[in-house]
Amino acid sequence: MTESLDPTDWAILAELQRDARLPLTELGRRVNLSASAATERLRRLEGAGVITGYHAEIDLGKAGYPVLAVVRLKYPGSRHEPLHKLLGERAEILECLRTTGDDCYTLKIAAASMAHLERTVDELAQFGSTTTNLVYSRTLPYRGPREPARDLDA
Amino acid sequence: MTESLDPTDWAILAELQRDARLPLTELGRRVNLSASAATERLRRLEGAGVITGYHAEIDLGKAGYPVLAVVRLKYPGSRHEPLHKLLGERAEILECLRTTGDDCYTLKIAAASMAHLERTVDELAQFGSTTTNLVYSRTLPYRGPREPARDLDA
DNA sequence: CCTGAAAATCGCAGTCG
DNA sequence: CGACTGCGATTTTCAGG
Numbered sequence: 001m002t003e004s005l006d007p008t009d010w011a012i013l014a015e016l017q018r019d020a021r022l023p024l025t026e027l028g029r030r031v032n033l034s035a036s037a038a039t040e041r042l043r044r045l046e047g048a049g050v051i052t053g054y055h056a057e058i059d060l061g062k063a064g065y066p067v068l069a070v071v072r073l074k075y076p077g078s079r080h081e082p083l084h085k086l087l088g089e090r091a092e093i094l095e096c097l098r099t100t101g102d103d104c105y106t107l108k109i110a111a112a113s114m115a116h117l118e119r120t121v122d123e124l125a126q127f128g129s130t131t132t133n134l135v136y137s138r139t140l141p142y143r144g145p146r147e148p149a150r151d152l153d154a
Numbered sequence: 155m156t157e158s159l160d161p162t163d164w165a166i167l168a169e170l171q172r173d174a175r176l177p178l179t180e181l182g183r184r185v186n187l188s189a190s191a192a193t194e195r196l197r198r199l200e201g202a203g204v205i206t207g208y209h210a211e212i213d214l215g216k217a218g219y220p221v222l223a224v225v226r227l228k229y230p231g232s233r234h235e236p237l238h239k240l241l242g243e244r245a246e247i248l249e250c251l252r253t254t255g256d257d258c259y260t261l262k263i264a265a266a267s268m269a270h271l272e273r274t275v276d277e278l279a280q281f282g283s284t285t286t287n288l289v290y291s292r293t294l295p296y297r298g299p300r301e302p303a304r305d306l307d308a
Numbered sequence: 309c310c311t312g313a314a315a316a317t318c319g320c321a322g323t324c325g
Numbered sequence: 326c327g328a329c330t331g332c333g334a335t336t337t338t339c340a341g342g
Contacts, residue, residue, distance in 0.1 A: 056170035
């Protein structure tokens with residue numbers, strides 16, 4: 001399951017989470033490997049599905065989406081296809097987590113205006129009751145998983 | 155504010171959100187620009203802060219963090235420094251959004267085990283009351299902002 | 309995991325519309 | 326001023342050890 005990542009693998013993951021466009025030669029330098037060895041490890045991590053993609057991070061405000069909101073959706077039925085269809089159509093829904101608890105889904109929505117957010121939430125409300133919270137700020141920069149401290153299951 | 159992004163800019167953003175490691179020559183090809191013109195546009199987008207970084211996306215389960223949870227924190231006081239200090243120390247907290255509403259913060263936490271999650275939530279609980287929801291699944295692949303349809307403020 | 313060479317790419321001039 | 330061309334330096338890729 002955990003494709004047994006060694007410290008070098010984690011070093012590669014850390015570097016590419018920080019800067020996905022790092023050249024392979026420079027990557028090799030940073031993890032004390034030749035470029036070809038680093039490349040081979042990287043291909044292995046990609047092939048095993050540990051790395052699922054490389055993405056540019058966009059400033060939502062500068063891109064014209066100054067309104068960010070967390071919306072929780074309480075979804076009574078068990079027919080989830082219509083919701084998934086809406087998720088596919090509405091690009092303003094950036095993330096959708098299905099969770100335990102009273103609210104079945106937690107979504108993150110980027111909108112161009114309050115009116116736009118209102119319209120999007122209205123569309124979601126046809127599926128169930130919604131709770132919307134506006135986001136003041138992200139208090140953390142981008143972050144992904146790091147090498148575990150080795151006793152987390154203790 | 156919205157550095158007036160034209161369709162070519164959006165095409166560049168779309169390509170790099172899909173694959174941040176795309177070579178500049180191939181990027182130019184896809185947006186019908188020469189490599190140097192594409193590069194210049196890209197540097198402009200980076201310089202303007204529209205693109206804030208390039209990140210590898212890691213499969214949390216395969217990386218040894220099979221437990222994902224959304225934790226909402228109701229934070230009574232106004233002294234936020236101690237919380238921010240904890241955020242900096244606990245790498246398992248992947249995201250922290252400060253929001254309106256009863257719960258001041260919404261956090262996303264990746265844990266190696268339920269015990270690990272429990273410990274992390276306990277640390278958060280010293281700041282206020284917490285609500286924890288486990289994540290069954292992400293129902294959407296990675297997604298970022300796209301070119302607006304031009305009448306979103308209507 | 310390393311070396312080494314061929315092919316592709318990157319970065320930087322200078323030039324055109 | 327934004328985009329294109331040309332060329333040297335770097336990077337990528339793929340042999341083979």
